[in-house]
Amino acid sequence: MMTDIHTFKPLPPSFYTQPVRELARNLLGHILVHETDEGVTAGIIVETECYLGMDDQAAHSFKGRRMKRTEIMYDSPGHVYIYQMHTHNLVNVVAGEEGIAHAVLIRAVEPLVGINLMQKRRPVDKITNLTSGPGKLTRALGITKEAYGSTFFNPPLYIAKGEDVKDISVGKRIGIDNSGEAKDYPYRFWETDNPFVSR
DNA sequence: GTCGAGATTGACT
DNA sequence: GTCAATCTCGACT
Numbered sequence: 001m002m003t004d005i006h007t008f009k010p011l012p013p014s015f016y017t018q019p020v021r022e023l024a025r026n027l028l029g030h031i032l033v034h035e036t037d038e039g040v041t042a043g044i045i046v047e048t049e050c051y052l053g054m055d056d057q058a059a060h061s062f063k064g065r066r067m068k069r070t071e072i073m074y075d076s077p078g079h080v081y082i083y084q085m086h087t088h089n090l091v092n093v094v095a096g097e098e099g100i101a102h103a104v105l106i107r108a109v110e111p112l113v114g115i116n117l118m119q120k121r122r123p124v125d126k127i128t129n130l131t132s133g134p135g136k137l138t139r140a141l142g143i144t145k146e147a148y149g150s151t152f153f154n155p156p157l158y159i160a161k162g163e164d165v166k167d168i169s170v171g172k173r174i175g176i177d178n179s180g181e182a183k184d185y186p187y188r189f190w191e192t193d194n195p196f197v198s199r
Numbered sequence: 200g201t202c203g204a205g206a207t208t209g210a211c212t
Numbered sequence: 213g214t215c216a217a218t219c220t221c222g223a224c225t
């Protein structure tokens with residue numbers, strides 16, 4: 001099977017040093033993998049948003065603001081930033097060199113491996129509703145705050161090399177209406193016409 | 200100690 | 213369209 005776990009190769013730390021907007025764009029097509037006792041689940045990243053540290057009113061790190069939960073954003077690129085939003089966990093990739101608190105939010109993935117396990121964790125009628133949102137995908141993949149502060153270079157939670165995405169759309173981010181002019185920044189990237197993109 | 204807000208989702212009017 | 217679930221943490225009394 002092409003989807004065998006041994007075919008997954010984590011992207012190297014150097015991948016995460018590219019400028020945050022390019023990173024957000026280039027993460028599309030790669031594979032988010034989570035290995036647990038229950039089994040392996042993985043999905044192709046089809047939607048991301050980037051948050052630009054100090055200068056982005058929508059970012060948790062706006063104006064260099066530091067909080068307990070955002071400390072990891074100031075660490076080196078490739079770290080895992082998990083944030084709890086109401087009843088859901090959201091996964092971010094820390095970007096920007098150490099001290100620069102940029103991040104990329106993974107908003108949606110396309111189920112690839114362990115679909116049965118995902119459905120067990122998150123029963124849905126339509127497969128397109130399984131991982132088509134930032135809170136949905138963490139639930140389906142079993143990602144919790146335990147992964148906070150680890151890196152995407154190694155199991156159990158890592159990003160593996162996927163395939164290039166040809167047709168990419170760019171637009172405004174979602175769910176940040178309280179962020180002044182930052183709400184209109186074109187920092188959201190998705191694979192055009194992919195049915196697993198949120199909303 | 201208390202209050203409120205938030206990068207979401209699903210159920211309901 | 214509206215609204216509550218549920219939890220972390222900063223701001224304030």
